[in-house]
Amino acid sequence: LEMSSVDLSGLCDRVLAIYVPEGHILRLEENNNFEIRSDDIWVITYPKCGTTWTQEIVWLVCNNADTETANTVELDTRFPFFEYPFTNQKRVIRKMPSPRLIKTHLALPVLPHQIREKKPKIIYTMRNPKDTCVSMYHFVKLLTPINYKGNFEEFTKEFFMGVTVGHGSFWDHHRDYWRLKNEMNILILKYEDLITDLAKEVKRIAAFLEKELTEEQVQTIVEHCTFKTMKDNSASNQSHIQNMGLMRAGMGNFMRKGKIGDWKNYFTPELNDMVDQLNKKYLEPEGLTFDYE
Numbered sequence: 001l002e003m004s005s006v007d008l009s010g011l012c013d014r015v016l017a018i019y020v021p022e023g024h025i026l027r028l029e030e031n032n033n034f035e036i037r038s039d040d041i042w043v044i045t046y047p048k049c050g051t052t053w054t055q056e057i058v059w060l061v062c063n064n065a066d067t068e069t070a071n072t073v074e075l076d077t078r079f080p081f082f083e084y085p086f087t088n089q090k091r092v093i094r095k096m097p098s099p100r101l102i103k104t105h106l107a108l109p110v111l112p113h114q115i116r117e118k119k120p121k122i123i124y125t126m127r128n129p130k131d132t133c134v135s136m137y138h139f140v141k142l143l144t145p146i147n148y149k150g151n152f153e154e155f156t157k158e159f160f161m162g163v164t165v166g167h168g169s170f171w172d173h174h175r176d177y178w179r180l181k182n183e184m185n186i187l188i189l190k191y192e193d194l195i196t197d198l199a200k201e202v203k204r205i206a207a208f209l210e211k212e213l214t215e216e217q218v219q220t221i222v223e224h225c226t227f228k229t230m231k232d233n234s235a236s237n238q239s240h241i242q243n244m245g246l247m248r249a250g251m252g253n254f255m256r257k258g259k260i261g262d263w264k265n266y267f268t269p270e271l272n273d274m275v276d277q278l279n280k281k282y283l284e285p286e287g288l289t290f291d292y293e
């Protein structure tokens, strides 16, 4: 009540966490106690690192490359978003038959507690920090609930301090999951590797999930999951967000560019230096490096 006298206008420009709390903070208790099944398959990412792409590939790997269903049934229905901020998807996930496919952006410390003991399979997709930042900048400009007004330089500084994304720091998120890379139930993917050799990564995913795919099925998945095909597929291009009025018209699409190296069109030498320093501090000592072009 005291807060109601405080002028909060403009705060949304700075603290995007406001966009996420319903799923991420207020439902923390429900997240913590969520019942996990050992045959669940979780796709976990920091936002804008290739979540949607990974989900589509994993769904096809688990469903015999059934592109007909992938072209007609919404990806969010086939592969629900655990902490979706607009409707309570946990109710839906509880009723799903096994094996359940679940997407989350939750940082490691706030995953449901049972994940540690039930050890479901986890696929974590990483992306280089510079392209992730550019992708996120466009996304927050696009989303009407966020309505970000800052310029790229302001955004980048806030982003790398972990202020602007409800899922915490890029560095902590990546480092925490990377440290689990030798666990049997975790497969780490990199966005850049998906771009470079998708067929190879589809085979790695299939091997990890213990699914046998023919060469033809691998090829079908690769063709279905190219940027262009997914951009044109209304079941997986997130156009429903647009249809819900959550994206500003004329500001672009969720499926934006799909490339490595777009950061070069945005980063000043000063920003580049800042990210290189942070990278040296947080990820390089962990042995985690990325491709940037």
Ligand code: A3P
Pocket: 045, 046, 047, 048, 049, 050, 051, 052, 053, 131, 134, 135, 136, 138, 225, 226, 227, 228, 230, 254, 255, 256, 257, 258, 259, 262
């Ligand atoms: P860009 O904004 O750089 O284009 P997420 O699903 O985690 O929100 O990630 C979104 C990013 O993944 C966007 O990056 C989007 O274009 C990209 N993306 C989605 N599908 C892709 C695909 N099939 N191939 C390459 N990039 C893809």
